[in-house]
Amino acid sequence: MQTGTRRVVLVGTGFVGMSFAYSMVNQGGAEELVLIDVNHEKAVGEAMDLNHGIPFGPEKIEIWAGDYSDCKTADIVVVTAGVNQQPGETRLALVERNAKIMRDVIKNVMQSGFNGILLIASNPVDVLTYIAWQESGLPKHRVIGTGTTLDTARLRYQMGKYLDVDPRNVHGYIVGEHGDTETPLWSHTSVGVKPIFDIIKDHPEYKREDLEEIYVNVRDAAYHIIERKRATYYGIGMCITRIVKAILNDENSVLPVSAYLDGEYGLHDIFTGVPAIVNRNGIREVFNLNISSEELEQLTKSVSILKETLDTVR
Template sequence: MEKVTKIVLIGTGFVGSSYAFAVVNQGLANELVLIDINKKKAEGDAMDLNHALPFGSPMRIWAGDYSDCKDADLVVITAGANQQPGETRLDLVDKNAKIFKSIVSEVMKSGFVGLFLVATNPVDILSYATWKYSGLPAHRVIGSGTILDTARLRYLLSKAYKVNPQNVHAYIIGEHGDSELPVWSHATLGVRPISDYLKEGKGPTQDELDQIFINVRDAAYHIIDRKGATYYGIAMAMARLTRAILNDENSVLTVSTLLNGEYGLKDIYIGVPAIVNRSGIREVVELNLNEQELEKLHHSAEVLTQIMKKVF
């Protein structure tokens, strides 16, 4: 008999329900459990998603409770207070750290031995919190990090250079937030460095590339201003991460993970490229950053460290 893959989703708000839909749409698991403080909302989502099953892959979907985490492969946390217009992701830290303490302890009480996937903001700090509260090895607690920022960058570069976004290789690293940075020194189209295009005067100028980055960094603010929340992009990013984990892909994705000396940083969760597989984070991919990029990454880490001091 084939092994059952089971995902427990905690939080069925905009992000959670969009992620659940992506899981069903892509047939990523055999079982999907929805947990929410508003039990009726979780039940409604489970009913709605079950009605989609005749159009997709077979799956068991139900509204459950923390005891369902016991044999889950993956517990995905999207629960927490949302970013309001004018709020930064870091403004959410106090509210959400308290919520996470109770969620993670409930999950661990079930006997859970799988992987945590965290999407709630500020994601770097809450991933660190999940690691601390759970007592699990750090490679089994993964934050969505800068996976969405990286996707936004690749999308905008693909428009600027008129190439498929899947052929754009460029990373955003650092905090998932205002202090993140683009790694222009390693940005390529196919295998050709963007710096070559700049030298030849083809495509965007450096000023235009800088503006593309600003649009990436501030994308959430623009979306929140227009529709109140961002959820489709992050839901697809989380589905991508889920696939990489459950299919043991060894894919390189920019996730929030614990650094142990890489980039000269320690005891911090921050967005960097890492190899992701069934056991979680196999290893951090340490890029050879230029001096300016390394300085910006250290500044980003310092921003997170100052906030973390208030929580831990």
């Protein structure tokens, strides 16, 4: 973590990147926000547009279109650069195109002398977070992917609708790949402190079979959105902001980010979405939860598929 002014650099000013930037301006937390894009003039225009909203924001923030030299004193570099997922295309199918982009970006970031925390949001996020870690040479706890934060938010939203409760009071996680093989941890899902299975037991109008439908809706949400509007960006933009604020504020918050596994859940040498404690140093600890045998089997399968994909671009 750098000292002094809290600087965040964003690489990639597409829909996801600018949704994050707009969210940061509205929520506050950083003192400087630098926008980098291969199309520098677009970054200039985006910076101008954001700056015009600062008088109505919660706090003053300096925003400008910069270059990779601005990464040197940054606390966090957020990477959203990459090509978009197309209708009907899986996130893993993006890997070859975006792996090259990620290597180029990280090489340029590190050449600046950057020594902060990398936060990767480009898809497929788990594979690209691993590539960013390899390319950067940074310690594994200072390279983080957005992981299953968005999937978890979708789960909490869907459960809130189903149970007619505030989704902020739904606690639970999606783990594994941010994609088709992700899995919900129903064994650790609760409303307040009441486990979901106890709620179903006490309320006959709720059924276990409904949980499978909720999970499918969460898993396939991106496909439904992309079919209708060609991209998803507001939700992930707010997820990135949540992680950035947890880092900058040294919160020690538990978030389902893409973290390096080194024996947790019996899995090794992979980045994937798991609950972890996030603070100003990055990942303080990966939670090694006592999950059901079925959940562990699904998580293991998810990681196996991620490794197969990663092997094609290492």
